[in-house]
Amino acid sequence: MDVKAFSALLPQATEQLPRGAFLTAGGAVWNPMTIGWAQFGVVWARPVVTVMVRKSRYTHSLMEQAEVFTVSFPRAKEMGKEIAFCGARSGRDFDKEKEAGLKRLAPRAGGAEAVAGCGIVIECRIVQKQLLDLDTLDPDFRAKYYGDNQALPDGDSHVLYVGEVLAAYEV
């Protein structure tokens, strides 16, 4: 994937990200999860996207079995209901495809199936993963994002999945 073509999509993608994008893992189960955090960059001489998935998410178990993932970014002010649903309900309890009325979009480069109707799609191959070490995190961030009342008693840390970008495109 060409770095320049990837970079051209980032202003739009990063603007949408805090409002929500959909993460889908490759594999038998298609379960879009809303994400609001990600890293975009160039590492190992190639464009990469890193997504962060807490251990308590159903998506975590799907990502652990996956070789690829895809991030689908809705256009500004679109798909708000779907973002909210996939960010509040778990695929353990709901068939999100059915309940949120989502449709799949076939990948172009071997990534996971994307969410149809989005404006930007980034397909990735998982090349590295690591559990965020809370002992090395800024103490204020740790208290704010991994303090008491998390889904898991150890702070429910995120697993970072680094994906080599296979394809990134406007739909």
Ligand SMILES: Cc1cc2nc3c(=O)[nH]c(=O)nc-3n(C[C@H](O)[C@H](O)[C@H](O)COP(=O)(O)O)c2cc1C
């Ligand atoms: C705007 C928004 C952004 C979110 N970002 C993330 C994220 O980056 N990582 C994460 O683990 N959960 C994030 N969540 C929470 C998950 O989307 C939510 O817990 C979801 O129900 C998990 O679905 P699952 O159990 O089917 O995987 C976010 C939720 C919202 C509403």
